[in-house]
Amino acid sequence: MGLKMADDVLGRGLQQIQREIDDTFDGLLPLPDDNSIQLVEAMRYAAIGGGKRVRPLLLATVAEMYGASRAAAVFAGCAIEAIHVYSLIHDDLPCMDDDDMRHGKPTLHKQYDEAIAVLAGDSLHALAFEILGGMQVSTDPYVRAELVHALASASGHKGMAGGQVMDIAAENARGELDLHTITKLQQLKTGALLCAAVEMGAILGKVPEEGRAHLRAYARDIGLAFQIADDLLDEEGDEELAGKALRKDADAGKATFVSLMGIEDARQQAKALSEQAIGHLSSHGKEADLLRALAKFIVERDR
Template sequence: MDFEDTHGARLKMALATIRTDVDDAFDALLPVPGDTRAPLVEAMRHAAIGGGKRVRPLLLVATSTMLGVSREAAVLAGTAVEAIHVYSLIHDDLPCMDDDDMRRGKPTVHKAFDEATAVLAGDALHALAFDILTDSSVSSDPFIQAELVRCLAQASGMSGMAGGQAMDMAADSATYDLPTITRLQQLKTGALLTASVEMGAILARVPHDARGHLIAYARDIGLAFQIADDLLDHEGDEDKAGKALRKDDEQGKQTFVTLMGAEGARAQAKALVEQACGHLAHYGEDAGVLCDLARYIVERDR
């Protein structure tokens, strides 16, 4: 087994483990009630369990593990971040937004249930995230709980994911230039990826002004992630992706691929990944999973 294979195996195991852990956490958090709220909770389970790469929980867990935090607390905090990510997917897929029928290889929530249930399932997952973060299983220290909530609320709201989505929806997005697309994606995708890493640091009690390297790593992989997404949308396989592709092209939207060309985008994503790993150099081998994950982010086929 050569160097590359060893690293691939380590990441493969980390991805498989986090998938099971997050599925188990959602399963325990979402028991189906014996009253007419059942369809709501079934819809939340449909969206939250058994799909997705779980990149955000793994980022959080790998960061906090590198910094010496117990896995159990980190998995639960990672599940809160994933709840935010899943709620945003449910709402983004709605007919009034991207109008998508398939997500993670399954019908979207408004297709499997109905639109009203999809709106509500997203809302309930949004609230669940903050409920999770103030549970004593995440941290018995309210200071940590409050910092986690602040970090995630800001990444989710108008100065983060929702703000990026609004920029994406704006009518003149077809004319965005590279700095504007970069800013848009830093909000839409980057904010939550950065929050995942930062929440790992918060769990490890890394003070605010000592998080610079970690946040720099997260920003670089956030951008690389989005460039890889644009490349996948441009040239990927719909079956593997589990969702419709080439929508950006159809809508004439500006993306990293239209602005830099496929080859330029690929080169930029790779450069960002190497730069990201460089930010973690002084953690040595402890940063192994985070570096593997960075490389996976640009090399994945879904």
């Protein structure tokens, strides 16, 4: 699951954070005991192995830029990843996107059953806030409360969950949506959590409110670039590498950035957004190099 990138030094820096996230997440996830073997195994099955950890990478990269400890950033990163994993589990359910494969293995409701999938998702959702409410993420309670508020706002009806409802409606509309609506939908469905990752990094780094505008602009641009890249991978990607079924949107006649803009324009747009995101970091020096590398990785990734 390494990050392939042009610059090896930066790539290794991000891979190192990725590894720390994987190790810490492993430690934070519960171990099965007599009462909860199946539930806990299901949580671990969904959470470990295969994820790119993009949201924790963003969070940790921003936090470290402003001098927050790596350990704190990795803990908070595990919380946002727990939210991301729970959302994938619920999105894959038969009543939602009805997907059979995720990260190269059967989806959770295929491996266990639907009830376990709903409850393992709910448990990871709660785990995220248990992590953020606890002392390990920060001894400063103000930071903990702010992190909770940022993550809960981004994942609920005003963010990710609201976007998923719009996405289901889009599926039913069969391609009748315009670019404006798709942009709005994706800003909620994937953008809100990516923005929260950057915001949470800023909270851990104690960046004052008035110093966050350029980070938010960066987050908005890479959020959109990320989704366009996702649509491109869905159209052109390798199903084995992706570890999930591709081209479902096209087959369902669902409007995406690629169906509306065409492959070439979509690719140009993703690249332009990535460059624009990097442009927002112009007031920073070398300390923002990892964040710049992430903006490139997000559009150049192969899965």
